[in-house]
Amino acid sequence: MFWNQVRFQKDCPKLHRDIQYPSFDDYRKEKFKDLKHTKWHSGDEKHGYTYVTGLFGLLCGMYGLKSELVHFLSSMSAPADVLAMATIEVDIKNIAPGMCSSYKWRGKPLFIKHRTEGEILAEANTPFSALKDPESPEQRTIKPEWLVVIGICTHLGCVPVPNSGDWAGGFYCPCHGSHYDNVGRARKGPAPLNLEVPPYIFLSDTVVLVG
Ligand code: FES
Structure with a gap:
């Protein structure tokens, strides 16, 4: 059976009104059989499906x-x-008073020195005016009897020798003759700064965590 569609009769009166089109009603859903009923006004559930699909895609994309x-x-x-x-x-615990042990930390030499009572007293009252890089022993140690410093000379990077130099219990750099006292402060020679104190804490009375 043929059926004459007049969909554009009002807006386009001259548009092929003589052509007969087959009826596809047998294949249409009920809601689309009314020719004035466009898909834009009948597909709310399609919009919902589109949103759900889009949301799912968005979630997958965000997860990826x-x-x-x-x-x-x-x-x-x-x-x-x-x-x-x-x-x-x-x-x-095995570092005796007066001794200095060396370790390797982050590829650098690390000195841990056990200061004696005499060494602590010797540097207790050194005036800042006598220092190139003024710092008190309290600023450089957590416990006065333990000094933890990086063993790299602040002049040009040689490794100083512990318990050497003009300051008792101090450090001496043989490369160009820098002297450090027993808290690692630069006292004589070309070194401009004190030996660096790394971050460290005492985990117990006998264990230090450096870094
Ligand atoms: S590198 Fe130590 S004094 Fe020069």
Whole structure:
């Protein structure tokens, strides 16, 4: 059966009104059989489906982006072996008073010196005017009997010799003759700054965590 559609009769009166079109009503859904009923006004459930699909796609995309970001950021962080070297625990119970032990921390020499009562008293009242890089022993130590410093001369980077030089219990750099006192303060020679004190804490009376 043929059916003459007049969909555009009002707006386009001259548009092929003589052509007969087949009826597809048998194949149409009920709501689309009314020819004035456009799909834009009958597809609310289609909009809902579109939103759900879009939301699902958005969630998948965000999850993928998050995974990529986590992967990227974790690839930039330090590996476990480097992190393990970032801090070291040092057992100091065997360092006798007056002795200085050396360790390696982050590729640098690390000195831990057990200061004697005499060494502590010798530097207790040194005036700041006598120092190139004024710092008190209290600023450079957590416990006065323990000095923790990086063993790199602040002049040009040689490794000073502990318990040497003009200051008793101090450090001497043989490269160009810098002297440090027993709290690692630059006292004589070309070194402009004190030996660097790294971050450290006491985990107990006999264990120090450096880093
Ligand atoms: S590097 Fe130590 S005095 Fe020059």
